[in-house]
Amino acid sequence: MNKKTGSANFSGRLWKLFASVRLTVVLLLSLAVTSVIGTIIPQNKRPDEYLNEYGEFLYNILSAFDIFDMYHSWWFQFLLLMLTTNIVVCSINRFSALWKILSVKNPSFNVSKFRNLSDKEEFTDSRSPEDLKRIYVPIVSRSYGYKRIEETDNGLCIFAEKGRWTRVGVYVIHFSVILLLIGGLIGSIFGFKGFVNIPEGKTVNSIRLYNTGEAQKLNFKIRCDDFNIKFYDSGMPSEYRSTLTILEQGNPVLTKDIIVNAPLRYRGINIFQSNYGTLPPKKITLNFKSVSTSAGYTKKASVGKQLDLPEDMGQLLIKGYRNSFDFGGYNLGETFMGILTPNNGNPVHVIMPLRFPQFDRMRKGNLVISVEDYDHSYYTGLQVTRDPGVLVVYSGFVIIIIGCFITFFMSHQRLCVEISKSGKSSRIMVAGTANKNKLGMQTRIKKIVKSLSKC
Amino acid sequence: MNSSNLLSIVTFIYGVAAFLYIVSWVFKKQLPGRIATWIAIIGVVSNTGGIALRWIESYRLGIGHAPLSNMYESLVFFAWTIGVIYLVVEQTYKNRIIGAFATPLAFLAMAYASLSPNINDRIQPLIPALKSNWLIAHVVTCFIGYAAFAIAFGVSLIYLFKQKKTGGKTGLFNHFPDYSTLDELTHQMVTLGFLFLTVGIITGAVWANSAWGSYWSWDPKETWSLITWFVYATLLHARMMRGWEGKKIAYLSIIGFMAVIFTYFGVNLLPGLHSYGQG
Numbered sequence A: 001m002n003k004k005t006g007s008a009n010f011s012g013r014l015w016k017l018f019a020s021v022r023l024t025v026v027l028l029l030s031l032a033v034t035s036v037i038g039t040i041i042p043q044n045k046r047p048d049e050y051l052n053e054y055g056e057f058l059y060n061i062l063s064a065f066d067i068f069d070m071y072h073s074w075w076f077q078f079l080l081l082m083l084t085t086n087i088v089v090c091s092i093n094r095f096s097a098l099w100k101i102l103s104v105k106n107p108s109f110n111v112s113k114f115r116n117l118s119d120k121e122e123f124t125d126s127r128s129p130e131d132l133k134r135i136y137v138p139i140v141s142r143s144y145g146y147k148r149i150e151e152t153d154n155g156l157c158i159f160a161e162k163g164r165w166t167r168v169g170v171y172v173i174h175f176s177v178i179l180l181l182i183g184g185l186i187g188s189i190f191g192f193k194g195f196v197n198i199p200e201g202k203t204v205n206s207i208r209l210y211n212t213g214e215a216q217k218l219n220f221k222i223r224c225d226d227f228n229i230k231f232y233d234s235g236m237p238s239e240y241r242s243t244l245t246i247l248e249q250g251n252p253v254l255t256k257d258i259i260v261n262a263p264l265r266y267r268g269i270n271i272f273q274s275n276y277g278t279l280p281p282k283k284i285t286l287n288f289k290s291v292s293t294s295a296g297y298t299k300k301a302s303v304g305k306q307l308d309l310p311e312d313m314g315q316l317l318i319k320g321y322r323n324s325f326d327f328g329g330y331n332l333g334e335t336f337m338g339i340l341t342p343n344n345g346n347p348v349h350v351i352m353p354l355r356f357p358q359f360d361r362m363r364k365g366n367l368v369i370s371v372e373d374y375d376h377s378y379y380t381g382l383q384v385t386r387d388p389g390v391l392v393v394y395s396g397f398v399i400i401i402i403g404c405f406i407t408f409f410m411s412h413q414r415l416c417v418e419i420s421k422s423g424k425s426s427r428i429m430v431a432g433t434a435n436k437n438k439l440g441m442q443t444r445i446k447k448i449v450k451s452l453s454k455c
Numbered sequence B: 001m002n003s004s005n006l007l008s009i010v011t012f013i014y015g016v017a018a019f020l021y022i023v024s025w026v027f028k029k030q031l032p033g034r035i036a037t038w039i040a041i042i043g044v045v046s047n048t049g050g051i052a053l054r055w056i057e058s059y060r061l062g063i064g065h066a067p068l069s070n071m072y073e074s075l076v077f078f079a080w081t082i083g084v085i086y087l088v089v090e091q092t093y094k095n096r097i098i099g100a101f102a103t104p105l106a107f108l109a110m111a112y113a114s115l116s117p118n119i120n121d122r123i124q125p126l127i128p129a130l131k132s133n134w135l136i137a138h139v140v141t142c143f144i145g146y147a148a149f150a151i152a153f154g155v156s157l158i159y160l161f162k163q164k165k166t167g168g169k170t171g172l173f174n175h176f177p178d179y180s181t182l183d184e185l186t187h188q189m190v191t192l193g194f195l196f197l198t199v200g201i202i203t204g205a206v207w208a209n210s211a212w213g214s215y216w217s218w219d220p221k222e223t224w225s226l227i228t229w230f231v232y233a234t235l236l237h238a239r240m241m242r243g244w245e246g247k248k249i250a251y252l253s254i255i256g257f258m259a260v261i262f263t264y265f266g267v268n269l270l271p272g273l274h275s276y277g278q279g
Ligand code: HEM
Pocket: A018, A019, A020, A021, A024, A083, A084, A086, A087, A088, A090, A091, A094, A170, A173, A174, A177, A407, A408, B191, B233, B236, B237, B240, B241
């Protein structure tokens, strides 16, 4: 064997491999089985979390196979590439056969084939074949697009067919699968996905990408004018709403409220409501209760500023705020911290949990300080994405649904009504074939027989 | 009567129907089967009523939304679709033995919804992420698909039972539809399921894209629905092109339904977050 036929042989064999549905079955099953891995092992966490979980040895093995980001690993992408090649080669390979069926002007019919069908139906009618022909032809054409009448030895035959084009259904499906893969690829090459937190009233012009953690500059600025949460009576959140303004060169061009499920789309960039958080408070309202005079006072204070205490007791500095505060193993919840400097004496720490106004009694000072309220201000958490592949993917979605519908619920049906002379009357045979749903075809034949024999 | 009570009764009705279908099959008697059909119809009608009532109740509570928003409601809808599709199949194929395998699934879905301590049957307000018409389309299509796969699963079981029983001495399996009918029925249910699963995955993707800005993020629930899709795509190809029939297809259909069940229940045991379907 010389080299040339050897390589021709090889590419021929490769072509045959990719043209085989056996490979399809293997690939689809492999995709199904390997996809399970990524649902058992959480994806895209920090390396130290994996190290903790699996230990160094296992970690090294798993990360060598990209198991921690397996859906983007080379081998998973390779399987998808194989599948794509498989579809393309298979389609090309079978296209000529399909074209032969589709392009025929006058499809050939073979009466004896229909006669041999086991589920044909037969009945007799007292009229002559010619009379019956006149009655039957319009009935048949009502539901079959193409029909032809041929003479037979002792009578005639009406052939009809419809839905030949439905044979392209599977090609439509396969084409759309490729569209989906291409759309996904476009998205992963030219798109990005990131997030940004914007405090109320602030403006940003860049976001942080999820996968790399790097900053991505935007061509415009986003300002968060306002953020609001609504709650149901039960305390469950019912709506998160951000009012956003887009600024181009410093000028506001668009203001829109976004909620979950109703994002803002601007110049190919999508901005989604994704989470929120509270900002450290700036202004608080404090209550003071004097132990000696039992008088009460209310004062407003700013975080980070000194405040003169009532009854000339010195000064208080509100130092900070925490969402939760651990006090001997017990969580006090939202808490402010301060430093009280008496007019004569050493500074002391003051702890002011929102939920426990009496907490400061423990300090045993002359003033019991508690927080009445503070200004709630939020930042909105936005997910910001760009995916130029979405249009391709969505067309794939539409096409795959159409393709499935054609493939599963429509078929190429051929019908043969043979009318032969039998003495003075006629014998009628009705038989049909379909490339799908043979049982359904049987029912259809029965129905046709019913309507033919009635008239 | 409130919808939860009505739906508990539906559970019972499906149980009776399933019992009668099985009796009719095992003792080869027509009458229980005929009664079973009527009871199954009553079950589906009451099931419809229960869903409608729950919908109305949610509006009375001032948190009106289609009753498709949590595990309980989706199970109720699942049972409803199994009931409807089964009755259509029974009418089409004039065979009640499939009922002995299909109605128990509707009963189990309802019983699990009503009795499992992990499942809350209170009508709850929608969290912001679930406020989308795509969600309704998503749940409806997914569950029609799941129900079709459930019936394919029942039919495949029948197929395998029938295979095991050579000679048919007990006669228990004689009345089964013949192999080609069973095979064809499995195929039809699988194609119906495949179409709806496809639409279900798509509507889910569109919903995710409108809520989070990404139509696919490989979260476990998404991935498992894709796995299910791959399994059934395998089945279709194996049957169409490799000429697989009967037993092998029946096994694939059973594996496919296991994947459905896992997508539905099992995923909650895995790490990850799919806000929907929890509790
Ligand atoms: C995820 C990817 C795929 C999906 C969803 C898919 C879907 C389908 C469906 C639904 C059918 C019709 C089955 C029926 O009529 O019951 C089909 C048929 C077929 N598929 Fe695929 N397929 C995929 C990949 C492939 C690949 C990679 C090949 C490559 C060889 C392939 C080759 C075929 C062939 C040859 C047929 C039969 C066509 C005919 O009847 O003339 N498919 N496919």
